[in-house]
Amino acid sequence: xxxxxxxxxxxxxxxxxxxxxxxxxxxxxxxxxxxxxxxxxxxxxxxxxxxxxxxxxxxxxxxxxxxxxxxxxxxxxxxxxxxxxxxxxxxxxxxxxxxxxxxxxxxxxxxxxxxxxxxxxxxxxxxxxxxxxxxxxxxx
Numbered sequence: 001x002x003x004x005x006x007x008x009x010x011x012x013x014x015x016x017x018x019x020x021x022x023x024x025x026x027x028x029x030x031x032x033x034x035x036x037x038x039x040x041x042x043x044x045x046x047x048x049x050x051x052x053x054x055x056x057x058x059x060x061x062x063x064x065x066x067x068x069x070x071x072x073x074x075x076x077x078x079x080x081x082x083x084x085x086x087x088x089x090x091x092x093x094x095x096x097x098x099x100x101x102x103x104x105x106x107x108x109x110x111x112x113x114x115x116x117x118x119x120x121x122x123x124x125x126x127x128x129x130x131x132x133x134x135x136x137x138x139x140x
Contacts, residue, residue, distance in 0.1 A: 002083070002084060002085070002113075003081065003083070003112075003113035003114075003115060003121065004082070004083070004084075004111065004112070004113050004114065005063065005081060005084075005111075005113050006082055006087075006089050006109060006110070006112070007079065007080070007081040007082040007109070007111075007112050007123075008078075008079070008080040008081070008089050008090070008093050008107060008108070008109055008110075009078075009079055009107070009108045009110065010076075010077075010078040010079070010080075010093060010096075010097070010105055010106070010107050010108075011075070011077060011078075011099055011105065011106040011107075011136050012075065012076040012077075012078055012096075012100055012104070012105050013074060013075055013100040013102065013103060013104040013105070013106075014074050014101075014102055014103025014104050014132075015050065015069075015071075015074045015076050015100040015102050015103075016074075016100060016101040017072065017074055017076065017103060018026045018071075019070040019100055019101065020054065020067075020069040020070075020071050020074075020076050020100055021048075021052055021053070021054065021069065021071035022054070023046035023047065023048045023054045023056060023137070024046075026046060026054055026056055026060075026067060026069070027044055027046050027056065029095070029096055029099040029100070029128060030044065030056070030058045030065050030067075030096070031044070031058065032082075032095065032099075033065060033091075033092040033093075033095045033096050033099075034058055034065060034092060035061055036088075036091050036095050037080070037082070037088045037089055037090075037091045037092030037095075038086055038087050038089055038091075038124040039060035039061065039065075039082060039087045039092065040060055040061035040062070040087050040091045041058060041059075041060055042060060042061055043059045044056070044058040044059065044093075045057055052070070052071050052072055053068070053070055053071060054067065054068075054069045054071075055067070055069075059061040060082070060086040060087070062075060062082035062083050062084055062086065063081040063082050063083055064079070064080075064081055065079070065080050065081075065083070065092060066078070066079045067079070067095075067096075075096060076100055076102070078091050078096060078097075079135050080092050080096075081112075083113070097132060102132055103127070103131070103132055104129070104130070104131055104132060105130045105132060106127070106128075106129050106130070107126055107127065107128055107130065108114075108126070108127040109125070109126045109127075110124070110125050110128075111123060111124045111125075111126075114135050
């Protein structure tokens with residue numbers, strides 16, 4: 001069994017506060033994101049904090065999609081982690097950012113589970129930033 005996984009860690013800013021404050025809406029977005037990313041959903045749980053904010057996770061056969069939100073700041077901390085070759089986590093990330101109406105994203109893609117010759121494991125990190133133009137649905 002292959003140990004390689006792809007873990008996207010995303011700082012999403014300029015998100016629609018109404019969307020990222022609604023656990024039911026986030027669940028709906030995550031379930032569709034999993035579908036678009038070719039992931040098999042196993043379970044989900046979302047919790048709304050008082051007075052604001054949501055934490056939630058969708059467990060997929062390939063690993064997970066999770067979020068913590070701060071609607072008062074328009075900020076969402078997003079994780080998408082998948083193992084194996086079947087899933088396309090980048091499609092899931094793109095869909096979530098689009099649905100959150102994020103204006104900016106700082107993304108780190110971590111390739112995890114890289115086996116070394118001495119039977120230890122390591123990872124590599126690739127990081128980039130995107131300014132997202134939501135007026136016409138394009139990345140700048």
